[in-house]
Amino acid sequence: MKLLNQSLKYLSGSILIIITLWAVVFYLNMLQEIKKSIDEGLENYKRIIIQNAKKDPTILTKTYFDESFFTIHKINKKEAFTIKDQYKDTLLYMQDFDDEVPESEPVRMLTTAFKIDHNYYLLNVANSMVEEDDLIKELLYDIVVLYLFLVLSIILINNIMLKKLWHPFYSFLNQLKIYKLGNTQKLPKITTETKEFMDLQKAVNTLLEQNLAVFEQQKQFIGNASHELQTPLAITTNKLELLLEDEQLNKEQANTVSDVFKTIQKLVQLNKSLLLLSKIDNKHFFNNKVVNINKTTHDILEHLQDFSSYKNISISCKETAQLSIEIDIALANIVVSNLIKNAIIHNTNNGSIEIFIDTNSFTIKNTGINKSLDANQIFNRFHKSTNKTDGSGLGLAIVKAISDLYGFSIVYSFKKNSHCFNINFTIR
């Protein structure tokens, strides 16, 4: 859920509660105010009636409610003294303009007693009151309108304000999304006066700088380590080569030396791969030229022919177009040859390899173990799918590193019992 909608959710919820409470209080207050005001009117009316009664005794005989809305009954003294001024809500039959027949309407009634010429009278004065259900209905309607109006205003204000306030944040976020350690030159920047955002930028950039330093160190370390290993490896290799030529070695010794030699050669190979990876990571290659992948593929297939025919692997190559891309030629060779070699090494004897080349992609399918490999792991450095020790576990990692360097995408899939690698040269 977006921040905008989140804030809307909480605001509209709390406003609903606030408005409801406020409506109840408002209603009760208003009702009380209305009654107070009517009561004052009744009091005033009472005095006028008493005054008029003093002048015009006929009034004293008015015992029914009619147009003038009061009744007077004669009572004895004893009764009169028990009566105190009393306001109460009651009902009277009346016909409003909106009623077809008379019906009971709420009224406010003042019951009081007065004395004229030693006679005591009971006076009931009534005044029509607001109809509470009408009032509630009206109020509810207004409140719903108010609520909707408020929510709409909030949406509008939120949209404008939050968008404006959070704009630096979103632009920062987008920069972070495309940020690639070691690839992006500039650190993400936020242009704002908001303290929190400035703090965020500071924190994020500190973190990135630390990571960048570690990343650089790691790259340098691999590069330096493999570079430093070259001379000792050269010395060992050559010493063993000389030792193996020694006629005085007996067979057992020679076999041991030969085993050591083979192991050292693996180490040499591993070191070469690491150096290559480190060079790719450090972008030491960028001698880009237009390279024809079709031709590269044919050259490499020819180079590897002895290798593939030894395992009796049949290779087919279907080309629907000439695929030319701009890439360092050494790297293009490595990509294609690592993929083909991979397909040969992990193939079964008498297996097959199919290569497809179209306008923008290179696909290679090979038979092999009848099980999908872990697509998430397969391009990781030193990942080995089997326990066979021949590969360095770096061949595909190198292909991936080159693809990443140029922005190509490489995908592994397992379909119809064949392992398929597709590399799309369309730059993302």
Next chain:
Amino acid sequence: MKILIIEDEPELLENIKNSLEKEQFLVETASDYNTAIDKVFVYNYDCILLDIMLPNGSGLDILSQLKKAGKGKHVIIISAKDSLEDKLTGLELGADDYLTKPFHLAELNARIKVVLRRNNLDGKNILQFCNTQLDLDERLLTVDDKNIPLNRKEFDILTYFYLNKNRLITKTALAEHVWGDHIDQADNFDFIYYQIKNIRKKLQESNAQIKFEAVYGVGYKIVENEAS
């Protein structure tokens, strides 16, 4: 044939020296810039092996001084830096070849011999071994003047062995030399055996007085066939 090795790593220097002496070369060494400069301008060498990173100076400086003096021939750069830039600079300065460490001694041998042959061309580019001849220009193998057909790879393999007569060539060195960087899986050199087997058969059938000898499963060497 006199060869100067300019290399600051004593162990490596010793290895190369041992290997080259087996080839009957006269070997001299220099392990820093100043000694190297002294030697290259005082004596004449048929071939100079030159390391780039040296104490007190760069091998490339020695090379450019040699070029200025008109002596920049027969130089093979041996460097731990597999940098295209260094390679191009070196070759521009007149080096004949560029070999990246770690290298196989067989490879170094072959390169030296190629350089020596290139610079001492007597018109023919032929390698002779007993009753066999390898014509590098025509790419032909003849045994007792009879042409033995070889495919491209077989010829390349044999050439490499001819440049390393009586010397061990490991399968790794052979694979790197003939198949290039494309073959680098240390365990998958079995296919080399089939290549060797084919050549062996051809040599036997043609009564060649040379033969392949397997060396402890790690490689082969080509030697005179004493039985014939």
